[in-house]
Amino acid sequence: MAENNGEIKLFGVLGSPFVRRVQIALKLKGVEYTYVEEDLKNKSDLLLKYNPVHKKVPVLVHNGKPLAESLVILEYIDETWGNHPLLPQQPYERALARFWSRFIDDKCLPAISKAAWNVEKEEREKGIEESSEAIQFLENELKHKFFGGENIGFVDIVAGFLAFWLPVIEEASGFTLLSSEKFPKLHKWSEEFINHPVVKENLPPRERLLGFFKARHASITASK
Template identity: 75%
Template structure:
């Protein structure tokens, strides 16, 4: 397949882990793209036109054709540009990679969100329990330096929230999920991942994200009083 690098655009928000997934994948593959910053408080006509269902970022454009939802975009990118495959080549391993990527989005991230941002004490404790269970599944699945083995793959990219954003959530709310004591393999993976040169160069500044999480938690605790 020809590696076409014509018109590639990404509509996103700088602090979004889902947008950063796309940026990391494009950089790993060496694909040049134009980034367009979106304002989610005043959503642009571009966003509303090309992602009318979810009205969220990222939205990816290749030669004028739009795609939404980060995992869908990542698979399209991998099938379009062959350099640095981010999906396994064998059907079974590829299916497993899809499964674990979906597991992160459908089970892991919602559980952490419930644990971090729920006012109700019982629901929050349930979220903490679900988060630890989900992280344990990932701990058991991790067999090598990365989920992709020696190289970063789709599961690593999908799990980028756990490596970079989760520690900032932990600092903001005073809870610890991903510790070296509880999850030694996953913790070591997180350090390897965020210090990979391409990943490191494509992560947002920590200060802004941490400030956002602290403000969100302060508002949450004030509302619960």
């Protein structure tokens, strides 16, 4: 049953993996919220008011109190609504989940960006190598159906970029990282993740995302 503890608004954009993290967490918890689509080329006064530091999405507003940054928002959601816990209950396991979540954002995503959007061959190859090394750590860490065990947890939600966005970027940019041969556990995990009912209904349209990334790749290529 859906919960509603006061007024909850989420400011986001359609294709953002960081916004989708928050949406998936709220849906897993059964929390009702109002979604506000932003235009990042013409940011609303409310977005600038609620996130004056970074001026970006996602922003979660709960009873008039705003929070920015997806990892911060996920922890807040987990602590505020106790059902379907996202972080492990044991302190050490919780700390590890936070560590791997930061690892994904601080190591994996920048390396993948370098591999995807660099037209210089040397830099692109360096990005692919760095991405593969980072992803290998996650492959080694994955010991169950999900990072959270048998149920989707905090790290799974954060790693959702690898399951859905990365294959689209690979297709748009013409390279392959997450192959079933090289990363069999992560490949199987990604299929389980994107086919989970809650995740599946909260992913952006793939073709629209692919068109966006193809246009971005073409623009970068044309500028060189």
